[in-house]
Amino acid sequence: MIAASRRSPLTFVVHLTVLALVLLWTLPTAGLLISSLRDKDQISVSGWWTALVASRENAVFRAPGAEAQVEENGRYVIRGNVFDGGTGTVSAFGDSVQTPTEFKAGETATLPTGATMSVAENGDFTISSPQPIPEGRGERIFYTRSVPPQFTLDNYREVLSAQGLGRSFINSLTVAIPSTIIPILIAAFAAYALAWMKFPGRALLIALVVGLLVVPLQMSLIPLLRFYNDIGSQFGVSPKGYLGIWLAHTGFGLPLAIYLLRNYMAGLPKEIIESARVDGASDFDIFVKIVLPLSFPALASFAIFQFLWTWNDLLVALVFLGSGNDQLVLTGRLVNLLGSRGSDWEILTAAAFVTIVVPLIVFFSLQRFLVRGLLAGSVKGG
Structure with missing residues (x-):
């Protein structure tokens, strides 16, 4: 009994490793926030860890x-x-x-x-x-x-008062929100079919989805743009617009979404699905009323990753949306704001924190589902 109650040394190693990872993730963010609030003269001569001392x-x-x-x-x-x-x-x-x-x-x-x-x-x-x-x-x-320590909001006033920043903020939301919702909707249907519906070629489709996970964006971006322009010219669709960037982010996000959701749905208890079918429920009813609510942790996990990717993206936005003042996303606007001011650390830190505040809100709102979603399929239902 005494030996069984003692904790294994591996447990302490795991706890220390987790603590180290949390500190490695938290300290840079805390340093960025503190630096963005410091006086511009002090930030240039001392580190953020000295912010509370003279x-x-x-x-x-x-x-x-x-x-x-x-x-x-x-x-x-x-x-x-x-x-x-x-x-x-x-x-x-x-x-x-x-x-x-x-x-x-x-x-x-x-x-x-x-x-x-x-x-x-x-x-x-x-x-x-x-x-x-x-x-x-x-x-x-x-x-x-x-x-003495000096803190100020002047850095944020300078960044937030930059011309066109509000428009770029709306552009980023217009890009990120649909680019997160659309692949989730499509991937959820595909994941249910690959997990619970039997049809010829299902194993081949699963292997194809896994293979698409390793396709680099940079290699396929220009061919995808040309294909989109060729199709769009036949239907009178503008080559620069939100539709193109939504479709691009959807295409690049679908493999991970389908893989993650399929693993989670396949791990749901088989008895629940079979009982619903015995009661006469169709596959659509089972998907909407049973599988989809139970799969919310996996949906939230993918939503975090997809939103962070689309919010911080600049390359795809420049290619499919453009670099004009009305089309520029927040990351592009802040790059233009900084320009040749790379030595102005107070502007750099404030601008960086402006870009991460929305992803932080999304992450902390959904983070309790992250681990459950990442462990999708690791434990099978009885």
Whole structure:
């Protein structure tokens, strides 16, 4: 009894592996969200994991020129604040770029001109000279400051206020929702037929579906576009439009959908199907009233994968929909928004999180069915 109650070491290994996988999936998303909310100056000098602690950075301030000097007790003084309206704490300062931390805050430095300079922790500086300060550009003050954590929504305002973003968001929804629903509807009927209806060539069709799973999209995309254009020209269908991209995503998504749903439906208890047939139910009634409701975990699992794929897709959208302002999907719009601004990390992170927020909502809404759907067919009904 004692030996049976002890947990196998393999159990702890499995738990640790699952925990590691969860962290590997969660940490990048959390880092992306935190970075998208940080101030653009701080995000460029420190990582997201330091977002809750003060950051240290070097800066330079140009003091006012001779026009700002006032005479005090026989000396000529210029006063101001290196933060110029900002916030922070000065820890060290210097008068040249080579020695930006030569003096601690509050100390007095002697400049080559004979004047003295001091910078307090709050950023207040004083430049004092026994002689009138000559005309010219003001003295440069190099300093190291400690800046408290700063969070802002300006990054999202800049991304969301981009021209055409709302239209592109609607375009992505118009592409993703039908491209998820259509293959599910078709695959559900096909999966039921392959699982419970006996007809010649069924095994061959199942093998064909499995073979289509490995067909690369990039290899078949252009031939599919040419075929669609040839058929569309005969019926007056525009080569650029939502119909083409719906059909393309349906074609590429059907093999996985049929395979996943067929395995799940084949694992349903055989007695339920036979009892319904004895009661006189047709195959359509069995499919709609019994099989389809019981197959919801598999349907939800495929819906997650298909929606994520179609929402994040750019290649198929550019080929079948186009790159015009009215046809551009969200991923394409954000690529244009970034353009040559690849060094603007605050825009990159905010734009990236805008693209994943809808898939995250879909995933967390359906994730409880994901494991059950992926294990389709692993356990047969009694």
